[in-house]
Amino acid sequence: MPPIDPPPGPAGGPPFGGWLWEALLHGTQAGVAVLDPDLRYRYVNPALARINGVPAEEHIGRTIAEVVPGVEAREEVLREVLADGVPREVVSTGQTRADSPHSQRYWQGSYHRLVDAEGTVVGIGALVLEVSADREIQRELERTRERLLLLDAAAVRIGSTLEMDRTCQELADLLVEVMADAIGVDVLASGLGEGQSSPPPGTLRLRRTALAGRPELWAYADAFMQPGEYVDYRLGSPVPRCLETGLPVVLNLLPDEELSQTTPKAEQVASYRAAHIHSGLIVPLSARGDQLGTVTLIRAGSSPGFDDEDVAVARALADRAAISLDNARRYSREHGIAVELQRALLAAPGDPHPRIDVATRYLPAGETDLVGGDWFDVLALPGGMTLLAMGDVMGHGVEAAVEMSHFRSMLRVVSGMADRPGDMLRRMDEVLSAAGTDRPGTCLLGLADPRRGGAWFASAGHLPPAVIEPSGHIRLLDVPPGPPLGADLNGEYETVYVPWRPADILLLYTDGLVERRTEDIDTSLSRLAGLSMAHATGPLDALLARIVHRLAPAAAEDDVALLAARARS
Known part of the structure; x- marks a missing residue:
C-alpha cells in the first residue's frame, strides 16, 4: 500500500514536515484509520491498534470484521458514506482482542469520504473514540x-x-x-x-x-x-x-x-x-x-x-x-390510650438537636392548674433539623387534654412520613378528618435547620410565628394559615421559608398570649410586634418569662404556651 501523503501546510503552502504529521497521529488517544473503497485498512495509528489489540501492521489489507470479529462493523453505513459522501456518526459495540474491564464496550466512530485531487473516491477516513466508561455512567444514572x-x-x-x-x-x-x-x-x-x-x-x-x-x-x-x-x-x-x-x-x-x-x-x-x-x-x-x-x-x-x-x-x-x-x-x-392524667399529658417536649437551644413555658387559664388544649413539641429529625410545634385544641378540661395528646402523638408519627411542614399538616388533617374528631385544633410547625441558617413554617389556622432579633426587636413572619386540623375542610398548607440568622430567636405561641375578647386580633398581634425585649441575647427561659410578664393578663382567659428556639454558636 502507498504511504499516506502529509496534509498541505497553512494557506496552501508546502506540506508540514513528516515529523509533525507523525506526532499528530501517534500522539492522539483517538483511533485513526484510513479504509480503501473495499473497506480494507490502509492505515491505522497506534491508538487504534491498542484499542483493537492487534499490531498496526496486521491491520493493513484486512477488513474490520477480519481484524476484530467480535465488533459490530456496521459496514452498510460505511458503504453509504462511500456512495453519497455524507459523513456519519456510528456507535459500535462488542469486544476487541484487547483486554478491557468493561463487560460491554462501546465506540463512537466518525466516518467521512476521502477524495483525491482529481475527485476520485479513494476511501474512508475514520476517527474512533471508546466511550465504554461514559456508557456505564449513563446506565448507572438511568x-x-x-x-x-x-x-x-x-x-x-x-x-x-x-x-x-x-x-x-x-x-x-x-x-x-x-x-x-x-x-x-x-x-x-x-x-x-x-x-x-x-x-x-x-x-x-x-x-x-x-x-x-x-x-x-x-x-x-x-x-x-x-x-x-x-x-x-x-x-x-x-x-x-x-x-x-x-x-x-x-x-x-x-x-x-x-x-x-x-x-x-x-x-x-x-x-x-x-x-x-x-x-x-x-x-x-x-x-x-x-x-x-x-x-x-x-x-x-x-x-x-x-x-x-x-x-x-x-x-x-x-x-x-x-x-x-x-x-x-x-x-x-398510641391510639389505644383512653385516658391520661392531665398533669401527665403536660410532659416535657422532646429533645432538639444539640445545635439548637429550646425553651418552653406553659400557663394554665385562671386559677386551675389543669391543662387545657394548648400544646407544644420539639422533635429532632434526621439531617440536623429540629421540628418545632405549637398547637391549640378547642376547649379545656380532660377531653381537650386527651385530644391534645392525640395531636402530639400524631405529629410524632407523621414527622417520619413527610419532609415539609405543610405535608405533615396535611397528613395530620387527613387522619383527623377520617377519624371524625369532635375537637378541631390549630397547629404551627417549624422545621429549623441551623446548619443552613433557615427555617420552614406551615400553619393550620394558627397565629404567625415571630423572630426576636438580638436588638430586642420583634418581627412577625408572614405564614399563610390553612384551615384548622380536623375541620374536614380538605385544605392545603403552604410551606414558607424564612432565613434564620445567628442569634435570631424563633418564637411560637398560642392565642392566649395576645388575644383579648374586646379587640381585633390584628391589634393584639401589633402589641406583640411593638415590644422591645432588652437582653434578647440572654437565657431563653428568662426571655419567655419577661414576654409573659409584659403581655399575659394576670387572670388569663385562655391557656398560654410559648416556645423559643435559638441556634447555638
Whole structure:
C-alpha cells in the first residue's frame, strides 16, 4: 500500500514536515484509520491498534470484521458514506482482542469520504473514540433515575393510611408491577391469633399480611399462604435467617431439594414447579432498629434471576414501606390510650438537636392548674433539623387534654412520613378528618435547620410565628394559615421559608398570649410586634418569662404556651 501523503501546510503552502504529521497521529488517544473503497485498512495509528489489540501492521489489507470479529462493523453505513459522501456518526459495540474491564464496550466512530485531487473516491477516513466508561455512567444514572422514580411512586402509594395490612398490600401491589411475578409480605406475629396453637418448636411464626401476583399465577394460589394466615418457618431457613441477619437472601434457580427447605411446607414444591417458579428474593422489613417482617419476591417462567440491582431496589422499597409500617404500628399502639392524667399529658417536649437551644413555658387559664388544649413539641429529625410545634385544641378540661395528646402523638408519627411542614399538616388533617374528631385544633410547625441558617413554617389556622432579633426587636413572619386540623375542610398548607440568622430567636405561641375578647386580633398581634425585649441575647427561659410578664393578663382567659428556639454558636 502507498504511504499516506502529509496534509498541505497553512494557506496552501508546502506540506508540514513528516515529523509533525507523525506526532499528530501517534500522539492522539483517538483511533485513526484510513479504509480503501473495499473497506480494507490502509492505515491505522497506534491508538487504534491498542484499542483493537492487534499490531498496526496486521491491520493493513484486512477488513474490520477480519481484524476484530467480535465488533459490530456496521459496514452498510460505511458503504453509504462511500456512495453519497455524507459523513456519519456510528456507535459500535462488542469486544476487541484487547483486554478491557468493561463487560460491554462501546465506540463512537466518525466516518467521512476521502477524495483525491482529481475527485476520485479513494476511501474512508475514520476517527474512533471508546466511550465504554461514559456508557456505564449513563446506565448507572438511568438506573438511579428509575430507582428514584420507584421511590417517588412508593412515597405516594405506600403508607396512604395508618393500617399495617393496607400498607403491606400497597407494597406488594407496587413490587409485582415493577420487579416480580409474585409477592408475599409477612410480619412478625405479636401473639397467638384466635384459635391458634403455639408454634412448633424450632420454628418462627409470622403472619401473612399481603399477597400479590401476576394473573397467570393465580391458578396456583393454593400454593401460597393467604393473607391472614400464620406461617411457621423452620429456624435456619431463609426467612428466619433474613430476620436474624437483617440482610437480603437471594435464591436463584434452586433445585427441588433446596427449594423444599425454603418453603413452610415441603409439599408445596410440586405446586411451585407447576407454576414455573425458579427464583426468590427475601428482604427484611426493618425500621428504627426493629425487625418487623420480610418481603418475599418470586420470579417464574421466562423472568430472569435476581441480580444486585434487584436487591438494591427491593431493599430501598422495603425500607420505605417499613417506615410506614412502623408509623402505623406506633400510631395503633398510641391510639389505644383512653385516658391520661392531665398533669401527665403536660410532659416535657422532646429533645432538639444539640445545635439548637429550646425553651418552653406553659400557663394554665385562671386559677386551675389543669391543662387545657394548648400544646407544644420539639422533635429532632434526621439531617440536623429540629421540628418545632405549637398547637391549640378547642376547649379545656380532660377531653381537650386527651385530644391534645392525640395531636402530639400524631405529629410524632407523621414527622417520619413527610419532609415539609405543610405535608405533615396535611397528613395530620387527613387522619383527623377520617377519624371524625369532635375537637378541631390549630397547629404551627417549624422545621429549623441551623446548619443552613433557615427555617420552614406551615400553619393550620394558627397565629404567625415571630423572630426576636438580638436588638430586642420583634418581627412577625408572614405564614399563610390553612384551615384548622380536623375541620374536614380538605385544605392545603403552604410551606414558607424564612432565613434564620445567628442569634435570631424563633418564637411560637398560642392565642392566649395576645388575644383579648374586646379587640381585633390584628391589634393584639401589633402589641406583640411593638415590644422591645432588652437582653434578647440572654437565657431563653428568662426571655419567655419577661414576654409573659409584659403581655399575659394576670387572670388569663385562655391557656398560654410559648416556645423559643435559638441556634447555638
